[in-house]
Amino acid sequence: MEVGNTTTVRVRFAPSPSGYLHVGGARTALFNWLFARRAGGRFILRIEDTDQQRSTGESVAAILEDLAWLGLDWDEGPGADGGHGPYFQSQRSEFYRRYAGLLGDAGLLYPCYCTPEELEARRAGTGGEGKFQGYDGRCRELTPADRVRLEAEGRTSALRLRVPTSGKTVVDDGIRGRVEFANEIMGDFVVVRADGSPTYNFAVVADDIEMGISHVIRGEDHLSNTPRQFLIYEALGRAKPFFAHIPLILGPDRTRLSKRHGATSVGQYREAGFVQEAVANYLSLLGWSYDDRRELFTVPELVQAFSLERVSRNPAVFDPGKLEWFNGHYLRELPLEILEERLDPLMKRRGLTIPAGPDGREWYHRVLNLLRPRVHNLEELAADSAYFFPAEVPLDPAGLEKVIRKEGVAARLTAARERLAGVEPFNQEEIEEAIRGLAAELNLKAGDLIHPLRMAVTGKTVSPGLFEVLALVGRELTLDRIDRAACVAG
RNA sequence: GGCCCCAUGGUCUAGUGGUUAGGACGCCGCCCUCUCAAGGCGGUAGCACGGGUUCGAGUCCCGUUGGGGCUACCA
Numbered sequence: 369m370e371v372g373n374t375t376t377v378r379v380r381f382a383p384s385p386s387g388y389l390h391v392g393g394a395r396t397a398l399f400n401w402l403f404a405r406r407a408g409g410r411f412i413l414r415i416e417d418t419d420q421q422r423s424t425g426e427s428v429a430a431i432l433e434d435l436a437w438l439g440l441d442w443d444e445g446p447g448a449d450g451g452h453g454p455y456f457q458s459q460r461s462e463f464y465r466r467y468a469g470l471l472g473d474a475g476l477l478y479p480c481y482c483t484p485e486e487l488e489a490r491r492a493g494t495g496g497e498g499k500f501q502g503y504d505g506r507c508r509e510l511t512p513a514d515r516v517r518l519e520a521e522g523r524t525s526a527l528r529l530r531v532p533t534s535g536k537t538v539v540d541d542g543i544r545g546r547v548e549f550a551n552e553i554m555g556d557f558v559v560v561r562a563d564g565s566p567t568y569n570f571a572v573v574a575d576d577i578e579m580g581i582s583h584v585i586r587g588e589d590h591l592s593n594t595p596r597q598f599l600i601y602e603a604l605g606r607a608k609p610f611f612a613h614i615p616l617i618l619g620p621d622r623t624r625l626s627k628r629h630g631a632t633s634v635g636q637y638r639e640a641g642f643v644q645e646a647v648a649n650y651l652s653l654l655g656w657s658y659d660d661r662r663e664l665f666t667v668p669e670l671v672q673a674f675s676l677e678r679v680s681r682n683p684a685v686f687d688p689g690k691l692e693w694f695n696g697h698y699l700r701e702l703p704l705e706i707l708e709e710r711l712d713p714l715m716k717r718r719g720l721t722i723p724a725g726p727d728g729r730e731w732y733h734r735v736l737n738l739l740r741p742r743v744h745n746l747e748e749l750a751a752d753s754a755y756f757f758p759a760e761v762p763l764d765p766a767g768l769e770k771v772i773r774k775e776g777v778a779a780r781l782t783a784a785r786e787r788l789a790g791v792e793p794f795n796q797e798e799i800e801e802a803i804r805g806l807a808a809e810l811n812l813k814a815g816d817l818i819h820p821l822r823m824a825v826t827g828k829t830v831s832p833g834l835f836e837v838l839a840l841v842g843r844e845l846t847l848d849r850i851d852r853a854a855c856v857a858g
Numbered sequence: 859g860g861c862c863c864c865a866u867g868g869u870c871u872a873g874u875g876g877u878u879a880g881g882a883c884g885c886c887g888c889c890c891u892c893u894c895a896a897g898g899c900g901g902u903a904g905c906a907c908g909g910g911u912u913c914g915a916g917u918c919c920c921g922u923u924g925g926g927g928c929u930a931c932c933a
Binding site: 418421553572590741 | 859860861862863864865868869870871872873880881882883884891892893894895896897925926927928929930931932933
């Protein structure tokens with residue numbers, strides 16, 4: 369499949385700001401961005417805010433933030449003028465007016481005086497049953513006298529495109545191949561509403577032409593609209609860009625992914641402690657694959673590896689579990705400096721302060737290395753790190769019953785405390801030797817000491833290896849917490 | 859209803875006429891082990907169905923079934 373002239377690649381992502389950045393939209397943006405970066409082309413961001421009812425400024429801000437977070441920078445768009453602006457459809461009326469004028473001058477538009485109510489009534493009147501549901505063409509051949517009369521009635525008119533009543537429109541899609549649509553099923557659709565505003569199909573075409581878009585990469589939900597857009601390109605006598613319709617992302621019930629399926633916005637995942645590396649990598653695999661074994665890609669690697677040729681045709685079910693696995697993977701692999709940076713706000717929010725100086729930093733890195741193989745997101749990581757700090761550690765109630773309030777535990781904690789008080793230096797090796805030695809002396813299994821100590825010091829029944837934990841928690845905090853636990857032990 | 863798209867394990871997918879149908883997530887088991895992870899090893903599970911074409915179909919064609927999308931003066 370011909371992929372077009374790569375030296376002039378200009379692609380766009382055109383979200384409508386009526387909500388947050390959805391993972392489906394993010395995936396579309398990612399594919400466009402990757403395609404542009406790989407081809408050395410331009411990635412353009414256009415805000416389709418013609419629906420004034422639903423569009424909000426907060427939504428625009430949230431979408432920009434999430435795209436930036438994912439690393440999808442735009443060459444042209446809000447805040448980045450590239451000579452094809454403005455980049456908000458609500459500010460582009462003059463273009464739509466001009467294009468409508470061109471169409472009108474060519475005699476390809478006609479005013480339609482039917483009201484929405486009348487149209488609906490007529491559609492219902494056809495009885496449904498295998499009948500054409502589009503416009504019935506009532507106003508298509510109105511005489512000037514008819515128009516004067518209708519206008520005298522106070523009717524306003526929308527402008528419809530004269531669609532050929534025979535023949536077919538062929539879409540050569542980069543992913544679907546050749547798709548044919550009979551013109552007769554399209555009907556004369558509205559291009560300019562009675563209030564003068566352009567309809568979606570018209571605005572998109574006008575914008576894509578004006579912005580010099582070379583490749584339109586978008587969701588498959590737009591495939592059925594494509595022939596209408598083709599008709600507009602043809603009516604305008606303009607060359608069409610290359611089209612590629614990528615498969616939709618579905619929820620577990622195999623319907624288009626939406627809010628009712630749970631967390632579906634990029635922002636939600638970000639706030640839940642997901643890292644952009646994981647989200648981008650996971651999203652890249654929804655509808656695209658590299659080969660039969662490689663799935664791990666950094667964003668720069670994706671730029672090298674991505675191609676439209678390897679985009680799949682089947683819809684993909686979004687699997688939060690696999691996203692979580694990717695997140696765990698990147699949490700484990702990320703350089704500590706980066707991990708630290710990402711964690712910073714979460715640590716601050718919890719009032720956890722990393723000790724100053726190089727020793728403090730090194731200590732913190734050791735804590736992170738201990739914890740990170742065990743968590744799936746930044747929130748967990750921050751939360752689990754709390755007991756390494758001089759913070760109050762609540763004792764998990766179930767663990768308290770199971771391991772602390774048991775016969776003889778108080779005595780064992782006390783014995784361990786005394787032994788630990790004399791360990792020098794207070795490091796993993798020495799601690800282990802002391803505790804194992806004590807267990808042997810008391811004729812206990814090591815676990816009989818380890819489990820109560822873990823509960824006492826971390827407040828939890830699970831943690832990284834106890835000896836490493838104690839060494840990092842430090843003698844002072846360790847002894848304090850043992851004392852406190854001994855008070856409630858059996 | 860009409861039009862369009864899609865169909866490999868539960869999920870994401872590799873596969874482009876001849877493969878023991880490969881990988882990943884999940885799940886199960888084993889190893890490691892002070893708990894929990896991580897890691898290593900092993901396992902579970904798949905070509906929707908029916909017709910063709912062909913010496914030979916997961917791969918090509920037709921149909922059926924199933925799923926999805928679009929059918930607005932929404933985007």
